[in-house]
Amino acid sequence: MTAVPDAIETFANHVVGTPFDALPPAAIDAAKVFLLDSLGVGLAGTRAPYVDEWIAGYQGTVPGAGARIWGIGGTLPTPAAAAVNGYLIHNSEFDCVHEAAVLHPMAVLLSALMAEVEGRAATGAITDGRALLRAIVLGVDTATSIGNAVTTGLKFFRPATGGGFGAVAAIGAMAGLDREALLDAFGLYYGQAGGTMQAHTEGLAMLAMQAGFCARDAVVAVRMAEQGIPGTRGTLEGPFGFLNLMEDGYDRAVLLDGLGTTWRITEVAHKPFPSGRATHGLVDAVTELKAEQGIDPSAIQRVEAAVPPLTFRLIGRPVRADMQANYARLSGPYTAARMLLTGKLDLTDFTEAAMRDPATLDLGARIAVTADGNPDPNALTPITVTVTLKDGTRHVRTLDVVYGNPAKPMTRDAHLEKFRRNLAHARGDLPAENAERLIALVDDLESVDDVRVLLDLMVPA
Secondary structure (H helix, E strand, O other): OOOOOOHHHHHHHHHHHOOHHHOOHHHHHHHHHHHHHHHHHHHHHHHOOOHHHHHHHHHHHOOOOOEEOOOOOOEEOHHHHHHHHHHHHHOOOOOOEEOOOOEOOOHHHHHHHHHHHHHHHOOOOOOOHHHHHHHHHHHHHHHHHHHHHEOOOOOEOHHHHHHHHHHHHHHHHHHOOOHHHHHHHHHHHHOOOOOEOHHHHOOOOHHHHHHHHHHHHHHHHHHHHHOOOOOOOOOOOOOOOHHHHOOOOEOHHHHHOOOOOOOHHHHOEOOOOOOOHHHHHHHHHHHHHHHHHOOOHHHEEEEEEEEOHHHHHHHEOOOOOOOOHHHHOOEHHHHHHHHHHHOOOOHHHHOHHHHOOHHHHHHHOOEEEEEOOOOOOOOOOOEEEEEEEOOOOEEEEEEOOOEOEOOOOOOHHHHHHHHHHHHHHOOOOOOHHHHHHHHHHHHOHHHOOOOHHHHHOOOOO
């Protein structure tokens, strides 16, 4: 009996064999949307905790230049720049997500890819807009298809570990790796991949740093493969492959279903709020109820949210008087309380003053999140939210689709306003006109000859 080839071979064939002209307009449009979105959240991430320490850690251990640090300026060697920018993209929990895969497909991919765009330009390899778009689409296909197939819950931090496969695919597509070199790169990445959900459990900034670790590892893996170093071939399905070791089970039919016909980037969801995607259902539901019923927060007795077990695991944490931003961004009670009290949930809602606000802590203590017994270990919806007022009135809302999902999307105006706010939030005091120039460039990216022009607008003059 002939052994079935490891599915990593199918992904390598997909990346190597799919030209730009095979990509449908919907995939190209979505790639532009989430490229711009990810650049913006990366700039906003410059104000998160530990950014300077993160940069200093790499400056002290890996000196030299290679690629720029978004929103701040200065350069680091390409792998280190990928690590820093990966942290910037994910540290505010504002980056896009593929809900079924439970994976943020752009954080690891784009930070690694753009660092390599700059690193390779030093040797004369210039990346144009078509190549960048192709790399993004194929990288997202790879990472999210792997995540889609998993039939068990999170153990390792899938946005980082699975995201790294997408980064390797994207760099490989951009660099023109042949099939065997790309297979080597996938295997060499897997040998370095890591990222634990323990960081989530403890509410640490290390959770987002793990996206940076895997971006760094993807860059190194491709460079090693180009030097002829062999990588594993049972990378996904071998007895100690990713899907059998770092994940606990998978469906092979789902793993390969639709590859080359269903473009996964068109399934990616925006994050309208800078908090864990699992909080968005609760925030969306209370927003709708408050608007429709005219709910006065002072009249609320309690709020109860019945959610799938994964959602409960991700956001069931209660409010605490000593919360840090990393904890609060993944607290359903905190995020819902801020939305009910202020009518918004933005970057300013994760400042020290906001997280210590007595009214927020009081209302948050009356918001409970419970698991509803959903048998799907990777489901984020449906959720049911019940608001009970002090006079006994009850308002109930069940959501199957959450704001930001392609079936309930942000408008273009809302997406662009999010990008402008994020650029304005960056530490580097970037001119407001840079936002409009970036929007115009991304809209017409097929005509851009050298995509480093995007990065020129993302660092202080």
